[in-house]
Amino acid sequence: MKYVTIIDIARELGISKSTVSRALAGDARNVKPETMRRIQEAANRMGYQRNELAVNLRRQMTKNIGIVIPEGVTPFFMNFIQQAQKEMRDKGFRTIIAVSNEDPEQELENLTMLENCRIDGIMICPCHKSKNLDAYKRMIQEGIPMVFFDRKINDLNVSQVCIDDDLMSHFMVEALIRRGRKHIVHIAGPNFVSNAVDRYHGYREALEKFNIPYDPRYVVDGGLTAEEGIQAMEQFLSYGLPFDAIFGFTETSILGAKSVLQKLHYKIPEDVALCCISGTTLCTLVYPTISAVEQPVTQMASEACRILQRQIETHDLTSEKIVLRGNMKLRESTA
């Protein structure tokens, strides 16, 4: 369990470790081709594996970046990661993924962990819009490049790329109304998630636009999980109000709602239209009964990568805000 070091190679070849280091770093101009060859041969033969820990300690740069996500079950985040990982890899960065499980404390732990590992930058989708504000602030002040994505942080001047939740929500509800749906339930997200607040606004605006009176009982708290979606649906049903559409905050909570309705033999989408602002195209396949407006995940990841990279390279942490618009086309449900 002893790793081979450049010193071992140097000793084996009777040369200095500096030369070995240079050769292995591919510094062709400062190493004689013959020596180069011998060193590479020895390295392979002896099974040398360069110690990034030492390199990074020396270089004061890790070429690692961290991605912090609130949860992992929604395809949205995995798609984001996939794209981001690909783009960063092309630029020579490795990616460390950390999941916070919607818990600000775990998020803080993750951030500290990443900082202690001296990552070069962080992309984060925060799980709470205010709980870890101090930590974010401190890290940025210390000069760590940070880009926030998807969920917004309003009270802090940070770089962020997000979608226009208000607009997309408005659009989606309007589309439902134009299709003849009159009684639209909104399973709202928690108010500590900015997107939830914005989507609620969009819902209200659309109703107003069509002069549909707002009844607060049509908005139920749905949290983030499927279980919470189930509870929300059951609560709404207990009011005994008529309804013909449900607009959920997350894909997960709407799935919960759906399962409740299915048990009661509702026909979807004839009796009731289900929709959400969804993460990915895959969504059509996975949740075929649910209409959705698509979020531009790929674009979001690309923008986040671009900003992070700029910050890392230029050491200029000027914040940059990007608001994307999703694919504003209501997908018809297929089931």
Next chain:
Amino acid sequence: MKYVTIIDIARELGISKSTVSRALAGDARNVKPETMRRIQEAANRMGYQRNELAVNLRRQMTKNIGIVIPEGVTPFFMNFIQQAQKEMRDKGFRTIIAVSNEDPEQELENLTMLENCRIDGIMICPCHKSKNLDAYKRMIQEGIPMVFFDRKINDLNVSQVCIDDDLMSHFMVEALIRRGRKHIVHIAGPNFVSNAVDRYHGYREALEKFNIPYDPRYVVDGGLTAEEGIQAMEQFLSYGLPFDAIFGFTETSILGAKSVLQKLHYKIPEDVALCCISGTTLCTLVYPTISAVEQPVTQMASEACRILQRQIETHDLTSEKIVLRGNMKLRESTA
């Protein structure tokens, strides 16, 4: 962008860096309480963040482990990660996740990356049963604790925890037959994934047991993705053979098949029963129309953690093979 070091703190307080190091490591017995307090106060005030790079280089131990998964869209892997991350965190390990995108080359890159970061151990679900065998062998020989999970590697004596795919597949197909399904299509996985081969065996065995003649046209190659599932289904339909059930290798490929059938207005599960050996309980919610035998993800993660930890702590890399049995209960589909 200059991090505070223990030397800075030592200088500030006019003491030696050793004392600072001890204090910050919580070595209460060797530091006067008063000094302890002063050091902690200074560390906080100055915004000290311990440099793990240096610690790890010195300690020759990172307390980081790596988890390598072939893909991220299936809930199964995210559930595994969630559980594993939790258990390892409790034992003081951090987790680095790397996704290979079903590509052996990316997998190799991931492994090298993790090795260069000197992780203490690796959990891996390999994307190919033979392509990276040499790399696995080399790493184990070098003394890196490795545990394989879910997908088996038969040609190498490694630690692995997996499920009895053969048995579960047999059970599932038998259950279909007992429910009166006669013409069962099997959308098979690629033969470079061990589980696919085993499940195919289970399928054959069950047919044999009930004296149902085997027609090779009922087994179509379905790969791993939804797209491949779609192609597979279309190919099978082109044969014009009767069928009343489909047993897919992955959740994703069966979803592809399902979408094809739905376009043709098949009723699921009345006209055709869909099933797969699924990753998680969540599956019931997400794919309500698909029957499934559940895999014991949590248990799998726990076992993997246990083995990895033992290997890390004892430096004893003796391999250990665990074969789990899923929850052998065919869930009735709900839609």
Next chain:
DNA sequence: GTGAAAGCGCTAACAG
């Protein structure tokens, strides 16, 4: 082209 030496930030023996 190559080597010698300094040092990245930290820990752990050893000495006091």
Next chain:
DNA sequence: CTGTTAGCGCTTTCAC
């Protein structure tokens, strides 16, 4: 209880 010292493995001047 505290300080001194010697590295962990590597890169990078600065000499030769």
